[in-house]
Structure formats: structure tokens, C-alpha cells
Amino acid sequence: MILNNRTQLNITVNLQREGILGIVTTSTLTTLQCTVFLFINITMLYTLRSKEVFRETSRYILLFNLLFADTVQLAHSQSMFLLSSFRLTLLYPVCAALTVFNSLTLSVSIATLVIMCLERYIAICYPLRHSAIITIRNTGVAICVIWITGLLHTIIQLSLVLRFSYRDLQLTQMMDFCGKESVFLDPASDLFEKALTYFFFVLGGVTVVFTYTGIMVAAHSASTDKASASKARRTLLLHLLQMGLTVSSVIYNSLIIAISKHLGRLEAVRIQVFLYICIIVLPKCLSSLIYGLRDQKIRPVLMLNLCCQWKGSVYMLTCKNVRVFVT
Template identity: 30%
Template sequence: MVLVCEVIICVRMASQSSAGDTEMNSNNTVFGPTLAQRHSKFIIVQVLVVIFLCINLLLIVTFFKNQSFYTTARYILFAVTLLSDSFLFLVSDLLFIFAVFQVTMWVSLCSVICIIMGLYLIVTPVTLTAMTLERYVAICMPLRHTELCSTRNTLHVILVIHGLSSVPYAVIFINFFASASLDFYYQYRMCYVEILIVYKWQDHVRSAVFQFYFLIMCLIIMLCYVKIMKVARTASEDDKISSKGLKTVTLHAFQLLLCLIQFWYPLIASSLIHIDFTDLQHVRFFSYIVFNLSPRCLSPLIYGLRDEMFFTAMKKCLSCGLCDRQ
């Protein structure tokens, strides 16, 4: 949600900056290009969101139409990422549209939306970390995989994932609730995550929590992938299978890296405040596209299209849909 709401902040700041400088507006030297940029960015976001939602919807339908996927931990966790990402796309895009058209809402309602979006923003990297552990068990501990990665244990893992994902924004919300006055909750504001930051020390707490999560996930991923790649190279006798497995591992690691970089944002944002406004706007939009949308585009590529069983089921589901239309 940090990066999602930064696009909203860019739109809000652009409208405030252009409205507050009448001389620039009359000369059309700043407002014109800014308005054009807002329109182009709006179109880019809408196109990307629609494409990603269509892909995710196809994969979600494929998952629910095949009962064999219900008992496999990898596919269950994959479905969790698809559902959380789809929800995040819808809500963040709705807030983005509100920001473009400058629609305000109660601060209390905005804070609830920010907390929920923050939860599902973190669910994806935490779930991918759990999928990394599942692959570690499957490759390095194959005899215990059925026991440790049973359907019941996977459901328990999903609860743990949501519990861990709720901690960062629970800390932010508790600090906000303890600092903000009651009147502030009933004010009408543009909805963005920084509305929950009343004092600067709260921003430092947020940064510390995100950095802690970043370090823990990076440590888990590095340890697991070092062992997985060693076992994959020594156990596989087929060079093609080994090469494909290592490519999947590399793509997975790259996706996790993009997801985890978002935890650096609180530190980056504090340093970006002092740079030129136009540059700040471009940096925030670039961060939103690269570190928020891109990782959620790679999920279907890695776990959907590259998985033979899931890809076969997806083609069957798609062909059935086309036949039904005919």
C-alpha cells in the first residue's frame, strides 16, 4: 500500500501545486504538462490493471475448477497471492481514480482502507517466502514433504501469513490512534497512507518495522535458494530440466526482490522530500509500476505459465470457455 498510495499522493500534490500557483497556470508552463502527465499516467495504470486482473481471473478460475489443486500446498499458496493481488488492484485503482477526480472521504474510512490495503500488500511477499520454504522442503526434504505440507498445515500457514502481514500496519494504526484527535477522524481528506503519520517519530517506527521484515525475508530466501540450487544441480541428470528449474528459481528470486524492495520505501521517501517536485513525481510513479505492479505480473508467469500441470489446466479452461461461446 505504501507504493500504491504514493501514486495517489502524486496526483494530489500536482493538483494542489497547480491550483496554488496562479501565475504558472495562466502561462500554462507547468499546469499543462502536469495535466497531460496525469492523463497519460491514468491511462497507463488503467490498462495495466485491466490486463493483470484478466490474467489473474483466468488463473483463479483455473484453480477453482480443478480439485487436484486444492490438496497441493504450492497451488493453494499461489491462489492466495492471486486473490490478494486482485483485491489490491481493485481497491488501489479505485483510490487512484478518487485521487484523479479529487474525491475526498472521512479520515476514519480512509484509515481503515489503508490498513486493509497495507495488509494485502505485505501478504504477497510473505506468501512467496512461504512458497520458498515449501520448495525447500519439497527438494531438500522430500520424505517429509507430504507430512509438513499437508492441506491442513497449509491452511494454518495462511492464517500465520495474514497474522504476520498485519503487524506492520497494526503498529502504524496504533500509533495513529494514540496521536490523532477525535475531530481528525471526521474530517474530509484525500485518502493516502501518509495521513496516518501524525508525528515524524511514527515515520521512523514504520521504517524500522519494514526494514526488519525486509532483512528477515531476505535471509530466509537466500538460505533456501542456496540449498535448493545445490540440490537441483546435483540431483538432476537432465541438463534441460536442471536449466529450467534454475531459471524458475531465478525468476522467483527476482520477483521476491522486487516485492521486498518496497520495504525500503519509507527510508527512500524521507530523502526524496527535498528533491525537485517533478522528479519526485516521476520517481514515485516509476516505483509504483516497477515495485508494485510488476511483481504481481510475474506471479502468473512463474507459477501459472511455467507450471506444466497448471498451464495444461488453464488451456483446457480457456478452450472450454471459447467452445461455450461458440
């Protein structure tokens, strides 16, 4: 009897150690990965503000807006992932505010992607009218409309959440991790969130298909630059992938809950980390990869800035010498 109790105790201790080791390992790996992506994104944001040509080109202004929203989402998602991994719970009002804030940046990202697809469509299909339609003023108006629409979406969400009485829960600690399923308890708020998600997905999908088809048709025209049209098609396909991954992030918590019910804890944690990297982290770094490495104007300046910040002050003199040739 004593031997059986000792055996059970050893098994329990080993499982606890494996669980703690797994949490520390996954948290460290994801944090390092997100730190690298945040470093690249922040450097990309600095790059887009460092040159006049980037500050006065509508395409790069839209990219800055998209990258800013993605960077904020990445930092927010990693923070929530760490809270979930270490089983740290929040007060209900705090969780509600963080969840609604994430919805704001998510809607801004998708709407900005839609505008960027339309900008590429006009640039290829209507090159003579592009400079008259896509102006800095019109771009600024579009960005303001995107953020105002996102804020209205946030206000509506908060008003629907407040329909469920938090009066008795203001100082109550949540029993589960923070997510939409824990906040949108009222059916009306849940229905509104799902309807808006489907709307953004359909809007983004239809926009990409429409612009891609238009560019395909324009590519057969003799007056169209074949290389530019081909590059625009590849960019739109990457935007479609990015948009799909971004929209799929809204079902992340639901997938984790469903998986946790049918698998063991260690298997569920491994799948959670895999889905987190593919669905949450990857879309937030695609903007830098799509434009930072493929755009001939951004790439040399971005690599220069990455070199200067990564190498440190020892190589600043070399970077300054190279900067002369890039300017």
C-alpha cells in the first residue's frame, strides 16, 4: 500500500515537472520568436518614417497603418498567451477591455488590407488615373475612416457587453483564461461579433478576387507592364493568405477549448503552440516579409536599419557610410 502511494506520488510529481517544463519551454520559444518579429516590425515602422519618399507615398502610408496595427496585435497576443500559459486570470472588466481592444486592431488590419488591394488594382488597371485617385489626402481620409469605423465597432461591442450585468463581477476574478468566449456572454454580443467577422471575411475575399481578376485581365493588354502586373498578382495572393490567417484568429480560442476536451494536457499544449504560431503570430509578420523583402525601395533601407540596430554602435560608422549610397 505504501509502495503504491509512493508510486502515485512520483507519477504526479513527474507530470507536474513535465507540465512546468513544457510551459516554460513554450513560453520562452514563443516569446523569443515574437521578440524577433516585433524587432523587425518596429524597425520596419522606423524605416517607413525615415525617408520622405515613404512618408509621401500612399502605398507606404497604408503599409505603415497596417504594420502598426499588426505590431500592436502581436504584442497583445503574446501577452495574453503568456497569461493563459501560466494560468493567470484577470478581472472581468480588464479582460473585456483587452478583448475589445484586440477587435479594434483586427478590424483595422483587415480594412487596411482591403484598401491596399484596391490601390494595387487602380495602379495596374488605371495607371493614368492612379495619381489623381490615390492621393495623400484621400489616403489620410481612408485611414481616418478605418479607425473611426473600428472605434464605432468597439463602442457597439462595449455597449452589448454591458448588457450583461458586470455589477456583481467587477471585483471577481475569472476562473478561465481571457478570451471572447469568456467576455461575450450575452447572445447578442456574440452574434454581433460573429456577423462582423463574417462580413470582414467576405468583404476581404470578394475584394481580393475582384482585384486579382481585374489585374489578370489587364495583364493581357499590350499597354500594361507585364512585370508590374505579375508582381501585383503575387502580392494580392499573399494578401489573401494574410487576410485568411488574420480572420481565422477569431476562432483560435474556440479551437483550443475543443481540443482540450478530447486530448491530454501535454498534447493539447503542443497543438495550442502550433496553432498560436500559425494563426496568431504568422499573419502579424507577413506585412514586413511581403513588402520589406520584395519591395526594391524598402529592402535596402530596411536591411541597413536592421544592420545598424543589430550590430550596435561598433558598426555605426560603417552603416553611416553605406547610408550615403542608399539616400
